[in-house]
Amino acid sequence: MTSHSQKYYRRFYRLVVLAVILMIAVLTGSLLLGDSVRGTLVQRVGERLGKTETVITSGTGFMDEALLDQPLLNHARGYLLMNGYVSVGEKLLPVYVWGTDADTLQAGEALVNEPLGSKLSSLNSQLILHLPSHNMVPSGSLFVTKSYATQMRLHVVGVKSVEDGGNMLLRNEQTLPLNVFVNRRHLAETMELEGKINLVLSDDMISDGQFAAVWNPELSGIHITDSSLTYDRVFLPHTVVDKLTPPYPSRGKGKYVQTYFAYLVNEISTLNSQLSTINYPFVTAVSEWQGEPLDGQEMILSDYAAKRLHVLEGDSVSMSYFITENLKNLDTREQTFVVKRIVPLASFRNDSLLVADFPGLTHVEKCTDWDSDLPIDMNRIEKEDEDYWYAYRQTPKALVSYEAVAGDWSNAFGCATAMRFTSRPDVSLLPGDAEVQLVHPRAQGLQGATGGVDFAGLFLSLGFFIILSSVLLMKNPLVEMFNLRSGELQLYRQLGFGDRRIKRMLFREVFGIIFLASPLGVIAGLVYSGLTLWLLGNVWSGATHTEGFSLHIRPLTLLAGWLVGLLVCTFVLWRVIRLRVNGSGFKMSDVRCKMEDGRAHLRFGVNGSGSGSKLPLYSSFFIFLLTLGLIVFNFVSLHSIALFVICGLLWILTWGLFLRNSLQKIQNTPLFSRHLLTRLSIRAFSRQHLLAYWTLALGVFAVFAVGLNRPDFSHADQASGGYQYYVDSRVPIHYNLNNPEVRKKLSLQSLPDSTVFLSFLRHTQDEASCLNLNQVSTPTVLGVDLKEMASFGLNSQQSPLSLGEGLGERLSIYIDEEALLWSLKKSVGDTLFYQNDRGETVPVVIAGTYPTGISHGNAIMPVEDFLQLWPKEVGMEVLLMKSSRPDEAAELLSIAMSEYGLTIQTTEERIRMFFEVTETYLIIFLTLGGLGLLLGIFSLMIIVRKNLTAQADTIRQYHAMGFSGRLIRQLMLRENLLVPLYAVLAGATGSVISISANVRGAGLNTLLLALVVLAAICLLLYYGIKIMINQSINNPE
């Protein structure tokens, strides 16, 4: 019997099968997508880390390659890792340069990874690699060479495969890096870093304690003897000085520690009328010299200097020198000293701790060969100076009190150039003191990969409307079929079948079909996920910026998708059967009695029209007023996107309630009109019409709210703060480019006067933009003066900072809304933990947000806080530029600062890149939503068809009464089209409300497109319904 019924009603079952397949496909496919993206990200972690379990980095410093000789590092590889860039065509590609011993690379040879290989015009070609100048002295200090970059001319000998670690990357990103592998010794030679490494990757899990046991300061270039301490990087870090200083007196006959600071000053001159000057002498600050303490403004002169200055002990001299606070904005300071003693020059010369080895200054033959960032006036260098240099090089001409100058001469990298002690201090330095840190990247990577963007949830929400439409697509034919079989149900009752038995029979009949169709849904789900992954890697690659994802099939996921889909279908079936079987009998609850003219009149509810209570009317008015109130309130003060979306949904609810009320509250008047006829006919099928209303209104709302929310770049002022160009520098820029002197120095004097730069310090951590699918715990931080950020929507005077004001001593950051929500999954007030330059973990509070824009994916930190955390990162790496002639300014900048490896792009281009992600997700949603809407319209057509079938008799009656065919069509069209059009209007207006926050953002093109789509939906409905009406009228039987 069941199979006969299934066969007989196959036209309904075909639709049910389609709905079941669609629903299970979307459910299973979405879950598979989640698994696949997660699986791919985990796979990427494996690809980029290889077997690496422990990473040892030396921060801005370096380690000696002898470190690798430690047995603990038997399974470790040492690298010299640099950020560089290569020119491909007219583009600069930022690359990671791995100096390695692992490959049999000869000097001058290079391997590239596959992503970079695909960008090069041909393999076996020459590659010119630009590298920022990384010598031992920190580039942020004053005494460095002004060479900013070096070049390596390399011959690409092949491609390093993924399996060989070609895609090595230590950052938590799924985007494949561009890697160049070169011979480490060759790289070190080029960079003047012979014997140095800055990265060790070990296949073993190494703990901090284990590493500390084998590390010694010498390995990081800190040379400690029984009587002295010096550092390869010249400036002794504050941590080291602080650690060694406190327990010991700095002077005295017993145990002592003395701190020395060698410096190139501008001049020492006499104060008397016979002005004598020594230009650019080296001077060393000391607290004591050979048992002679130097206090306050005391100075010890070499006899050579005293002779040149014509001074005696007790005389006063003036000393001037450059100081810098930030961005090498030089200032000249002058101090007066009293000559306490004059000593033989030889005594200075014999003390190596009094001198420091400044590259560019100390290894030249003549003073005029000095290569330094300092603005040295070579014309002031006299013959005596050159003679002295020839004989004594950087031997100081004077010693001054450390106390007097330490504050001025100290910089972020250190506060001394050497230390002297009577005996080796009983204090052990730790790796962190030399910036050496241990990281276990795999756990972090896996945590980021598994905690990243939940694609299963994302695609379930994107495909929600398809699931909803599938439910309707399944429900409507079932309802229509059971209506058609109402006689059969009555017959079963008459034959003595109980309701439960009837329900069971029907359930068995339909569930059999559903069950058989469900595996097809799982197969369709596999196809759906495979297709979506392919689209994400190709057509929709803008959403993920990856080279594609691989399909990861977990049987448990397939089972879950199948079971959930089956469960939903079963629930829908159970609801339909329950309603139809229970509703096919006579129910007293549908009858109301009214006394009129002395006799009782029974009134029957028509198709579920509700009670006569006025509550729904009042409630719809209440919700209407509430919605209006919320819209106004939100417009005036909150500007909350979420609230606008809620208002849009409330708007649809209000319209739905009004529709329901208007159908229920039809007054019977003596005047009978076509208008009343239409309303009464709609009321007769109110349940179906209301179902059509909710389906269409919500579908249109979803599609339009998303579609209208597409970003428009003609209103990108706030996103870019009015700046036209975004500049990313591979070499930190230590100058204020707004300073005319600096512009002159950098050959930028031709920049239009109107050109303004906004510079950002950068502490590189994880990419937290929407381009990174991994969960991020510490985003890259940009340090900037917060006042400058007002034009970006971050107002330091507004509420976000009021929270910041209550933070006390804690450091604060601001993160753009999208990065906070999606990448970090945090909220304002939460704490992030960063490691400072000293390797200490420091809590930083998220004090507020700003609209997503040009600095998307980065945290913004007040520059003072930034320098407190990372005082060594004083070079600007990100610049924003605006100018009256922006293109000309950008071109000039790229030429004048070519050594810095600048990547210059328009802010619009960069913002578009970020918005492309949102845009692509919106397109995916629109595609899936549009598909869902089409399914919704299709299921609506089934409702209309059902209504028309039920109205076949009415149509015949109209014919018989002399209604013309045209009039009947008109009436039927009105009855069946009014509610769908009303729904489309409600959905469209609701969507406009939902995007009110961004209503200006929707450009004219988007609005026009929306109108076209709206018109298309209306026409589709109009013609679809019209065709069915024509069929019904022409074939009323």
Place this chain on the structure above:
Amino acid sequence: MMIIELENITKRFADGQRSLTVLDGLTLQVEEGDFVAVTGESGAGKTTLLNILGTLIEPDEGRYLIKDEPCPDSSLLRGETEGGREWTERLCRLRNKEIGFVYQDHRLLPQFTVWQNILLPTLATKTASTEEEQQRARDLLDFMGILPLKESPVTQLSGGEQTRVAICRALINQPSILLADEPTGQLDAANAQTVVSLFQQVNTQLHTTVIMVTHSAEVAKAARKTYRLENGKLSTLNSKLSLHDIT
């Protein structure tokens, strides 16, 4: 004056490869104000005849005149030409103004009240019922004795009440012809007698030509002329003069 003239009407129905001739050269003339009953076995073609009379279906052959006006042919009816559209409109107007239908199953529309069902035909030519039509509806309800039920949903009425509503609806536009298809088919004997009386009253008091098809010989006796439909042709069973004929 002849109000209806059917001449050699033939109507065939095709069912797959089988063709069935239901009416075979049928001829009928009905005078204005007459009360005609057509009897016949089930399947004899009574309803087909009534549908042809009501212009709901077309004969395959033959001529049909209402008040000496020929009914349009099928090509015109399908509106294939500009003139066809006019003819269609004319036919609808004719059906609306000149013909009223009463069916065995009443065919009242459940979504409307008694009042609305009765006024429904008035909306075929205009957007709302007039005061005059509303008054006429009240008169008809009063005439039929169901005025108190005017606001009731039709689904709550008894079979007899529903028939009366159907008659009221058929008469709202004061048609000259009332076509009734087994109007007493679902009624008990007492109600059937009442309904037949109502038809007689309509015929005599409102001067409406009534053509009723029925398989009941008893009901057919109420008519002045009775025809039997057999083998696609009509044969006269009886004819009695009425006061109207004499005058």
